[in-house]
Amino acid sequence: MTTISPKNQIKIKPTQLFDGYRITEEDVLILTQEGTVEAVVHQSEAGDDIKKVDGLLSPGFINCHCHLELSHMQGMIPEHTGLLQFVNQVVRQRDAPADEIAAAIEKAEAAMIKNGIVAVGDICNTADTLFQKEKNNLYYHNFIEVIGFEPGLADEAFKTYKMVYDGYQKVFPPQQLSLTPHAPYSVSTPLWKLLAQFPGNHLLSIHNQETPDENEWFINGGGGFKALYERLQLKQSPIAPTGKTSIQTYADYLQKEQQLLLIHNTCTDAEDVRYIQDRFPLVFWCLCPNANYYISNRLPDIPMMLEQNAQLVLGTDSLASNYGLSIRGEMQRIQQHFPQITVEQMLPWATLNGARALQIDDLYGSFEKGKRPGAVLISGDTVMLLSKSNV
Ligand SMILES: [Zn+2]
Incomplete structure (x- = not known):
């Protein structure tokens, strides 16, 4: 040496x-x-x-949750519409000319660097961001995100997103890739099982309990998702109600040693946190307070999570639901809602916890x-x- x-x-x-x-x-x-x-x-x-x-x-700050490929949607969706309306608008409005999408991706990455972000957990439904990530300006963990409502079409959905995964695999090593479920309400039971068994899925990122409708479906089969599934005219609902919350339901499908990065958690309660932490060795709870404020004007119960010794990390979500891509901006939002939480308490969430959540704490954090x-x-x-x- x-x-x-x-x-x-x-x-x-x-x-x-x-x-x-x-x-x-x-x-x-x-x-x-x-x-x-x-x-x-x-x-x-x-x-x-x-x-x-x-x-x-x-x-350097770790941004554990972003959708860089949605950067061109900044300001397109009104605030405080609620999650179901928000997701509906993303699906309807995300198409745009390729050069417009690319320019927004490049600009958004530059903003993250300017804001002190050095590593990103980035959700990808497409290969749109690959050209920028190949420049190696930032560290990325690419969560290739799978959506598939219809249980009978699980194999087709899996194959579609596996092709996106294969594209990333040409550029990134396996430790920077996952094939991950979008959310408990948008992934059918057979598709969950395919993803849980996919080799190399050492780390999963899941949008978790972002709206009260999610738990309502899982507990009693009612609420906004019942209406959505009817509108989609599904042959079968993606996942059957179990009388338990969403997270306590899909926990059964995951491997015992699975490392988890759970995103949003706005409707997660103490029992949910205990249930998951008792069953999985490494669970990180990602707070995206600006996105929560933007979409539904409701933040997770962070003091409860601290009482439960939850390991917290921070994410910006996408520019479709945020005013900028700044981890400091996320800390400021938390302080507005919970003035008792100090900067010294939050800095580990923004750095070392984030690095551990993305499995890069040997070099970062x-x-x-x-x-x-x-x-x-x-x-x-x-x-x-x-x-x-x-x-
Ligand atoms: Zn997200």
Whole structure:
């Protein structure tokens, strides 16, 4: 191993340093020129040539939930319509000229980088984002998302999305890919089973309990989804009501060792959290508060989740349901609704927990020796990437 001589080091002393675990005010971050972490040391031990900066220095942010391919839909759907209306509008309005979609994707990625995001859990129904991801500006975990309402057409739905998966497989290694169910209400029981058994699906991302209608269908077969299934004139409903909540129903279909990234959770209660955490070894609950506010003006019960020791992470969702793609913006929304939750409590959600949720904590999420997580300076209203991440 080569020893780094001090002149090749970058030493940064911010007003506050968040290392992935806690905030300190007297520590210095030492990086190589390439951005690999050498050490975090007390300023009295850091030697000379220390660059002082105003603000809070954090490892790069992890955006655990985005749909980059919907970036061209910014501002197209009105706020506070509720989830069923929202999804209906996305399906109706997502088509656009290819060059318009591509330009919006490129612009949205640049905005994420500007906002200090270094890695993204990105939902893909199409291969539209591949051209941009090949440029390697950001780390991506690509969740190829499967939708299929009709139980009798499960095999066809699986094959359709497997083709999208195969396209990504030409560019990305298996650890950056999953074939994942969209939501409990939009994936039929046989399709759930196909996805749960798909080899290499080490990590699944599921839109979970985003609307009260979801639990209503699973518990008593009523509500907005009953009406939707009737409108779709399905031969059979995707999944039969069980008298239990959605999450307590589909848990039965998943492998015992499955790592889970559960998105939204606006209607999840303490019993649901306990039920899942008792059964699966690694569960991350992704909060997308701006999207929740935009779509339904309702946020998840975050204090309850903290009481249940839920491991929380943050996501922006897409520009179809957000004002921007900023993890800091998500933290600000949480503080508006829950002023008792501090920045120091939320920063691990934005960094180390997110890296663990995407299975990249060997390189991202904290200032620990050998990692290259990127370094983000938050100063007043500005967020700035001071050092690049591993990509
Ligand atoms: Zn989403």
